[in-house]
Amino acid sequence: MHSISEALSLALALVFSADPDLFEIVGLSLYVSLSATLLACVLGLPLGALLATTRFRGRGAALVVVNALMGLPPVVVGLFVYLYLSRSGPLGFLGLLYTPTAMIIAQTLLITPIVAALSRQVLESLDGEYAEQFQSLALSRWQRVQALVWDGRYALLTVALAGFGRAVAEVGAVIIVGGNIDHLTRVMTTAIALETSKGELALALALGIVLMTLALAVNAMVYSVRTTATKAAYA
Amino acid sequence: MRDTSMLDVSSTDVATPTGLSAIGLQFDASKAALIRGLTLHLPDSGIHCLIGPNGAGKSLTLRLLHGLLPPKAGQVFWRGVALSASDRVAQAMVFQKPVLLRRSVEANVDFVLKSRRTKDPDFRDSLLNRVGLAGRNKQPARLLSGGEQQRLALARALAIRPRVLFLDEPTASLDPNSARVIEDILCEERHHGTLCVLVTHDVGQARRLADSVAFVADGTIAEHSPADQFFRAPTSAQARDYLSDHLVL
C-alpha cells in the first residue's frame, strides 16, 4: 500500500514538474495510438459496413473470423510486423523497423478487427431499424451505408474509442517493433514496462496513473459529446 | 406496352392498363400461407382503403403492393406493366410507427430530396408548412411528439412527389389534431391525382376519405366496392359482420 500512495504523489510530481521527457513520451503515445485509431477506422469502418449491410456466402465465417481477431494477442501482431519490417524481411527495404510508423502499423493491425466487428454490430442494429424505411425510399446501397454511418456516428465514436483504448494500453506489439528506444520510440506502456523491469515500481505505477488519467480524459470528452447528442436524440 | 403473355389469363386476372394491379399474390411466412391468391385493381388516383380484422394481412398486402416484400407467387403491375425499380422510385410509404433519422426536422426531408438528387429548401419548407411544422426546421426530429413525428414522416414521403402513396394505419394512436392534418393532406393529394392506398382500422376514417374499400379477410380480398356501396350494402358476409361490429361500437 505504501508504494501506491508513493506512486500517486510521484505521478502528481511528474505532471506538475512538466518533465519534458514525460511530455515527449505522452505525446508519442497519443500520436501513435491516435494515428492507428484513425487508420483502423479508415479500414475497419467500411469493412464493418460491408458486413452489416450485405448478405453473401461465407458471411457467417467472415463474422466469426473478424470477431475472433478482436482477441489478437499484441505480441503475435508485433512479431508478425517485425518479420515483415525486419531488414531481412520482405518490407525491410523501407527501413521502418524501430520507428513510430512501425508502431502505428502494428497497432492498426491490432485494432482494425475491433473497429470492424464493433461497427458491424452498431450498423447492423441501426440497419434493422431503418431497413424498411430505406427500402421504401428505394435508396442505393451507397446511400444506405452513408446514412447509417452518419446516423450511427456517435455510437461509432465509442467504437473508435474502444480501439484507441486497446491501442494506447498495449505493450506487446510496440515493444517488439518499436524497440522502446529513448526519445524515438518510447511510449507510455513501454516506459512502464521498462521501469517495472528496473524495479522502480512506484515510478512505473505513477506512469500508469498518468496513462489512465489520459484515457479518462479522452473518454470523458467522448462521453460529453455523446451525452449532448443523446439529449438531441441524435445518438 | 401491354405484355402479350397477359392475354392468356382470364379476364379478372388481367392487369388493368391504368392504375395499380395485384394478381394472384401469395406470401408465406414459416410455411403458413398468409396471403393466398390476392387480386386487386386500383385506379390511377383517389384514396382507397384496405380494412379488415386484425391479422387478415392488410399490412402485408400493402408491403407486397409497394414491393417491400417479394411475393411467393403472383405479380404487381403499374399501368399494366410489371412493377419496376423506376416505378418504385415514384412511390412512398408512411409506416404506422414513423422511423425518423437521428437528425433535425429539415434534415429528414432534405435527406429524401438528396436521395432524388435534388436540393430545394423552398419546397422543403412548404412541405413542413403543409404538415404544420413550419419553423421547426432545426429541432431534433426524434424529440417531436408522436403526432408531429408522423406528420414529418408524411412530409418526407411527399418530398419525393409520389405517384403512389402507401399509408399503414398512419393515424393510429395519434392526437385528433395530427390525425385531421393527415386526413386533410390525403384529400389534397387526391385532388392532385395521387393514388393513396390506406390501411386503416378506423371505419369512420374510411367513410370520410375512401373512394373505394377493399375488405381483406384471411389473406385475400373478400370484397372490393366503391365506398358508398360498401358502407350502404356490403356484398360479403365478412364485411357485413365487421361493419355491424364496428357500428355497434
Next chain:
Amino acid sequence: MRYTSALTSLILSAFMAAPAAADGSILVQSTTSTANSGLYDHILPIFTQETGITVNVVAVGTGQAIRNAQNCDGDVLLVHAKASEEKFVADGYGVARSDVMYNDFVLVGPGSDPANISGGSDAGVALSTIADTQAMFASRGDDSGTHKKELSLWAAAGIDPSTGSGAWYRETGSGMGATLNAGVGMNAYVLTDRATWISFGNKADFDIAVQGDDALFNQYGVILVNPDRCPNVNADDGQAFIDWLLSDTGQSAIGGYMRDGQQLFFPNAG
C-alpha cells in the same frame, strides 16, 4: 476518388512522419543490463557531443539481440555471451569482436537465506546447496547472456536443474528486471549481473548471497554487424562508435559511471 486520394495522402503522411534512419545515427542491439543500469544514459551524450552521431539502443536479452542483429536490424551488437558472440562473427554476421568491459554476476537471495549460503564465494557449492535443499531459484529461462551463464554454472556443478522445473526451479522466461521482481515476490535466489542489481529499485529484504567467484566473471563484447551481409548497416558511424568505446576516452567514460557510489562496469578493452 476524393476519398481514395485523401486516404493515400494520409497513409503517405504517416510514412513521412517517421523519423527516417538519417545519416549520423546508429542502432545498437544491446542487453537490458547495460540499458537498465543507466550506463548508456551516462556515456552516449559524451559520444554524441564529440562526434555528432546519435545512438539508438534497443535493449533486449542477449539471445534476442543476436537474432535481431542476424536479421540486419542493427548496426552494432553489444552483449555479454562470449561464445555466442564468437559464433556470430565466425558465421559471418559480424565483422570482429572486441572486449569492452566487464563486471560480475552475483547470486542474490532473501534475507531469510533458506539455503544458508549467504556470505559464500563459491558459485558451484551455492548452487549445489540450493538444489539439495530445494530452495526456490528463479531463472531467466530466456536464452539471454545471464541465462547462458547460469546454465553453464549448473553444468559445472553437475546438476540438471530442469528436474526441479516448476517446483523449486522457476523459469520466468522474462528479462532480468522481471525475473528479479518475480524472485523477490516468491523468495527465490536469482543470478543477476551486478549492474542491474545495484540499480534495481525493488530489492525488498534481498541482498547479495554469493559473489567473488572467478566463474561469475561477466565479459561484455562489441561487434560491428557485417555490412557485406547487411548493406543497410551504417558501418562508418558504427565503427566510429566501437572505436570510441575502445579508446581511452570511451573506456574512462565507462569506468566513470557510478551508481550509489559504486562502479558498475570495469573497462578492459585491448
